[in-house]
Amino acid sequence: MMNGIPQPAFYIFKCQQSAPPGMPKPSCVSQNDPESQQLFQHLAQSLMMKGIMGTVQPIQTGCLNRCQQGPVMLVEPGHTMYVGLTKEKIDRIIDEHIIGGNVVEEYVIPPEMWGEPVPPSQMAR
Ligand code: FES
16 A cells, blocks of 8 residues: 655756846846746646646756756756757657657757766765
């Protein structure tokens, strides 16, 4: 018999960092790009409409250090970094990756911008 609340199958960390107006630095939420301001809400609404909110938990986060590729979001588990997001791309990611189980490779950050993770055991002192 299973007790308690089931853990989510996925967490989606959406970068919500926005540079102050007039800042040349790119950021995932931009004053000059209305769509970039609506992406988190779009993500949450789509999850709700598809009935998978709860087993998929969207989380607003700060800068994920890939600002040049923004807007970005990280899907866990899998450590999948999606870049250059639009509402349409988010819809495809939900349908194909989150529900379908297949990573949408064409929206994943290029390997040269991501690389292999460094195990903390190699860096710890
Ligand atoms: S502002 Fe989103 S990754 Fe830096």
